[in-house]
Amino acid sequence: MPPSYTVINLKQxxxxxxxxxxxxxxxxxxxxxxxxxxxxxxxxLLLEKLCPPPTLHGGGNxxxxxxxxxxxxxxxxxxxxIGKFMQPACVQSxxxxxxxxxxxxxxxxxxxxxxxxxxxxxxxxxxxxGRAPSYYYGQxxxxxxVTGNDHIDFWCWWPEERSLPAFENFEGIRxxxxxxxEYIDKLIKIERQFWxxxxxxxx
Numbered sequence: 001m002p003p004s005y006t007v008i009n010l011k012q013x014x015x016x017x018x019x020x021x022x023x024x025x026x027x028x029x030x031x032x033x034x035x036x037x038x039x040x041x042x043x044x045l046l047l048e049k050l051c052p053p054p055t056l057h058g059g060g061n062x063x064x065x066x067x068x069x070x071x072x073x074x075x076x077x078x079x080x081x082i083g084k085f086m087q088p089a090c091v092q093s094x095x096x097x098x099x100x101x102x103x104x105x106x107x108x109x110x111x112x113x114x115x116x117x118x119x120x121x122x123x124x125x126x127x128x129x130g131r132a133p134s135y136y137y138g139q140x141x142x143x144x145x146v147t148g149n150d151h152i153d154f155w156c157w158w159p160e161e162r163s164l165p166a167f168e169n170f171e172g173i174r175x176x177x178x179x180x181x182e183y184i185d186k187l188i189k190i191e192r193q194f195w196x197x198x199x200x201x202x203x
Contacts, residue, residue, distance in 0.1 A: 005146050008090040012102050013068075015055065017090065022053040024098040025191050027115075030142035031135055033194045034187060038135060042194065049198045070118035074157035075105055077172050078114055082153075086114055093146045096188065098195045101143045104155075114153045115140060123158035123173065132156075132175050141187055144179045151178050 010017045031037040032045045079086055086105030093099035105114040117123075117136070125133055132140065132154040140152050157172040 004094040005091045005148070006094060007106075008092055008100075010090045012088055012090065017102070018055070019053045020090065021100065021102065022049065024092070024100040025142075025195060027101040027139045027142045027146075030187060030191065031138035033191050034138045036135055036138050046194070046197060046201075050201050066118070070157070070159070071104065071116050073159075074116050074118050074155065074172065075114070077157055078105065078116070078153070078155045078174070081172065081174065082112065084108075084112055086112070091146055096192070099142070099146050099188075099191065101146045103143065110147070111149070112153065113143060113147060113149055114155050115143065117154070117156045118158060120158055123156050126154075126156040126173050126175065130175070132177055137177075137183075138187065140177045141180055141183050142191075145184045145187060149179065151176050153177075 008020060010020055025033060029045060032040045033042055035042060075086055075088075084107045086107055089103045089106040091101050091103060091106075103113055104116040106112070115136070117126075122133060136154070140154060143152055144150070154175040154177055155172055156175070
């Protein structure tokens with residue numbers, strides 16, 4: 001049987017959501033824990049988890065804020081392409097309750113999950129290589145580890161001329177990423193060790 005998970009009734013971007021994320025390992029934390037994030041180290045994330053939960057502030061740098069602003073429109077474009085309604089959702093593993101993920105889109109039947117990236121650099125890189133950048137691989141596999149899904153769509157969307165009133169002409173890039181059981185086994189092992197370090201310091 002695939003891993004079971006719970007959909008948590010939280011709205012992403014709220015203080016309650018930030019506290020929930022802080023009490024576990026989220027999908028965006030996974031590449032850091034796995035040592036695959038070129039910008040952040042596991043030690044930095046450990047210190048962050050040992051501090052009080054974060055509060056709402058500016059929401060990251062300008063590029064991150066822009067990506068967040070573009071996400072609803074990017075999700076609409078994805079929905080149009082696949083013909084399904086996608087709803088953001090917060091999910092938590094039933095077996096490993098510290099494994100959590102904030103999904104950019106989950107279909108009603110739970111068979112389709114999408115991870116959305118809106119940014120010029122990632123769009124150009126994905127278009128050039130035809131693959132999701134490697135530093136997002138852990139994030140995608142973490143989501144499948146929590147949900148049990150055998151694939152996830154990586155949807156990259158970037159309107160280069162954002163001043164135009166309509167977005168319909170901007171083509172998104174859809175990459176299907178398959179579940180990697182060997183990688184997930186390693187990911188769960190390393191994440192469990194990381195979370196044991198967090199709880200050891202807290203206790």
